[in-house]
Amino acid sequence: MKEFSGPALFLDRNDINTDEIIPAKYLTEITKKALAPYILEDLKLEGFDPKSQAMAQAGVIVTRANFGCGSSREHAVWVLEVNNINMVIAEGFARIFRQNMFNCGMLALEMSGRDIDALFALGKEVTLFADINAGRLTVTGRTAEGGTREQSFSFELDAFDRDLLLAGGWLEYADKNY
Amino acid sequence: MGKTITEKIFETHLRDTPSPGNVVLGIDVVMCHEITTPIAITDLMERGMDRVFDPARIKAVIDHVTPSKDSKTATQAKILRDWAARHNIKDFFDIGANGVCHALFPEKGFIRPGYTVIMGDSHTCTHGAFGAFAAGIGTTDLEVGILKGVCAFKLPETMRINIIGALPAGVYAKDVILHIIKTLTVNGATNKVIEFTGPVVDNMSMESRMTLCNMAIEAGGTCGVCLPDRVTAEYLWPFIKDEYPTIDAAADAFTRWHSDPDARYAASLTVDVSKLAPQITFGYKPDQVKDVTEMVGTRIDQVYIGSCTNGRIEDLREAAGILKNRRLASGVRGILSPATPAVYAQAMTEGIINIFMNAGFCVTNPTCGACLGMSNGVLAAGEACASTTNRNFNGRMGKGGMVHLMSPATAAATAVAGHIADPRPYMNG
Numbered sequence: 310m311k312e313f314s315g316p317a318l319f320l321d322r323n324d325i326n327t328d329e330i331i332p333a334k335y336l337t338e339i340t341k342k343a344l345a346p347y348i349l350e351d352l353k354l355e356g357f358d359p360k361s362q363a364m365a366q367a368g369v370i371v372t373r374a375n376f377g378c379g380s381s382r383e384h385a386v387w388v389l390e391v392n393n394i395n396m397v398i399a400e401g402f403a404r405i406f407r408q409n410m411f412n413c414g415m416l417a418l419e420m421s422g423r424d425i426d427a428l429f430a431l432g433k434e435v436t437l438f439a440d441i442n443a444g445r446l447t448v449t450g451r452t453a454e455g456g457t458r459e460q461s462f463s464f465e466l467d468a469f470d471r472d473l474l475l476a477g478g479w480l481e482y483a484d485k486n487y
Numbered sequence: 488m489g490k491t492i493t494e495k496i497f498e499t500h501l502r503d504t505p506s507p508g509n510v511v512l513g514i515d516v517v518m519c520h521e522i523t524t525p526i527a528i529t530d531l532m533e534r535g536m537d538r539v540f541d542p543a544r545i546k547a548v549i550d551h552v553t554p555s556k557d558s559k560t561a562t563q564a565k566i567l568r569d570w571a572a573r574h575n576i577k578d579f580f581d582i583g584a585n586g587v588c589h590a591l592f593p594e595k596g597f598i599r600p601g602y603t604v605i606m607g608d609s610h611t612c613t614h615g616a617f618g619a620f621a622a623g624i625g626t627t628d629l630e631v632g633i634l635k636g637v638c639a640f641k642l643p644e645t646m647r648i649n650i651i652g653a654l655p656a657g658v659y660a661k662d663v664i665l666h667i668i669k670t671l672t673v674n675g676a677t678n679k680v681i682e683f684t685g686p687v688v689d690n691m692s693m694e695s696r697m698t699l700c701n702m703a704i705e706a707g708g709t710c711g712v713c714l715p716d717r718v719t720a721e722y723l724w725p726f727i728k729d730e731y732p733t734i735d736a737a738a739d740a741f742t743r744w745h746s747d748p749d750a751r752y753a754a755s756l757t758v759d760v761s762k763l764a765p766q767i768t769f770g771y772k773p774d775q776v777k778d779v780t781e782m783v784g785t786r787i788d789q790v791y792i793g794s795c796t797n798g799r800i801e802d803l804r805e806a807a808g809i810l811k812n813r814r815l816a817s818g819v820r821g822i823l824s825p826a827t828p829a830v831y832a833q834a835m836t837e838g839i840i841n842i843f844m845n846a847g848f849c850v851t852n853p854t855c856g857a858c859l860g861m862s863n864g865v866l867a868a869g870e871a872c873a874s875t876t877n878r879n880f881n882g883r884m885g886k887g888g889m890v891h892l893m894s895p896a897t898a899a900a901t902a903v904a905g906h907i908a909d910p911r912p913y914m915n916g
């Protein structure tokens with residue numbers, strides 16, 4: 310099973326679509342690795358730089374509603390995977406993107422608008438860790454004095470979605486069961 | 488408790504319930520194109536799983552970039568071509584016979600009421616126009632579909648949209664769906680099937696119903712669906728005439744898929760189109776929609792008529808009605824991509840291709856072409872395109888380009904005017 314943790318990248322916008330996550334012109338690549346440099350290349354978001362340090366270090370994306378809308382391209386999930394991002398936390402996902410995440414053994418975590426607001430309020434430099442068995446998301450950040458502070462949120466995971474994560478993806482699950 | 492058409496289709500295709508609310512369905516048709524399938528094929532090969540569950544239920548086409556434009560797209564085409572040959576997939580469409588998947592496959596009679604259909608393409612929802620459950624999926628779902636003929640879904644709810652009134656002149660299915668997406672927003676139908684009902688839908692051709700269902704995904708919908716009726720039976724007649732004694736008998740049989748009167752809907756909405764004006768998008772999201780009258784005069788560099796939304800014969804006729812004896816305004820480029828070879832041939836027979844060429848349009852072979860900015864009409868930064876396609880995302884038709892979505896009639900009027908124009912004054916000569 311993949312690890313669902315890492316420094317958070319906050320994308321403060323609704324409706325981030327798959328063309329923004331990975332533009333169509335890169336769909337001619339036939340390996341996942343080749344997609345890596347183009348992550349979020351066309352994202353329309355004030356102050357966002359796809360070549361920034363924050364992007365390079367990110368292990369988790371935290372965003373708003375309807376993330377991954379638009380095309381069915383699984384490339385939008387792979388481009389995260391090859392950039393070591395195995396978890397996206399959002400107020401909601403487009404259906405196909407969400408399914409593609411679990412199909413790849415990656416975590417698309419839906420949380421309430423209130424919890425998402427709380428995550429955004431925690432500030433930029435935080436590290437997240439999701440324990441899918443306990444249903445707990447732990448956030449670790451730095452205090453002004455240089456110490457660390459921790460906060461946790463609970464979440465619920467659908468049983469089948471969890472089975473997909475445990476199996477490592479839908480192909481592995483289906484091969485065993487059908 | 489009554490059932491919706493989608494619930495009936497799910498019930499008849501149920502293979503497994505891995506957990507409450509999640510179902511695994513048997514799939515009738517797995518459709519493939521050269522953008523999302525090659526990577527599935529190579530992955531299956533690497534895993535030693537290069538098999539197909541049933542070659543007769545797999546349909547494949549090279550449509551997004553065709554003829555291939557460079558070595559990479561040539562390789563994608565070759566992977567799909569070789570795979571189709573290796574597995575004896577008879578319904579494979581290559582250069583000379585290929586066209587935009589969601590226009591071509593219906594034309595070939597591959598979709599029937601009550602079917603389950605998947606494809607690695609979000610606009611697979613188009614096929615719901617035949618009373619099928621048709622959903623876009625990603626590559627992993629596609630791999631499992633190819634290998635096992637199954638796909639997992641969460642049980643979707645259904646949203647019913649009852650379309651009433653009479654469509655005014657110059658207003659078409661495209662305007663109706665743009666208006667609906669504006670109402671629902673890009674997220675309004677997420678995880679839902681949109682069932683289109685009502686007298687306006689009943690009176691629509693299959694082409695118009697496909698335009699309607701095509702854009703269900705732009706409101707987040709899993710699938711759009713229309714109830715199969717006599718119009719459906721007429722369209723499918725060449726393919727089903729051995730199965731039913733008459734068209735009416737076929738239409739009658741199709742009613743088994745109709746939603747029951749007491750079926751439960753997550754939401755029901757009535758849309759009266761009697762006063763609807765031609766619609767157009769203005770931003771980077773398909774729910775950013777206005778009446779065309781509010782946008783008249785907006786600068787345009789290119790007009791694109793084609794795609795799985797509006798590249799069918801009905802669409803070409805609609806545009807040609809306005810382009811006849813007129814010319815593209817100077818400074819504006821026009822591109823027509825008939826969606827399939829049959830559409831192209833029919834348009835030639837009817838003199839429509841001539842009308843476009845006389846107007847100064849470039850006519851390409853059937854392909855997705857400029858729709859997703861991969862070939863045949865990519866925009867330069869700062870350029871704007873009046874387009875009959877379905878997506879206006881940032882960068883969709885080329886980095887830095889702007890796309891305005893509209894009907895073929897509005898696109899044709901815009902081509903002639905040289906800026907966004909209302910089609911209504913251009914009608915009747």
Ligand code: SF4
Nearest residue numbers: 610794795855858859
């Ligand atoms: S015409 Fe456009 S929207 Fe339709 S299948 Fe082709 S690329 Fe996709």
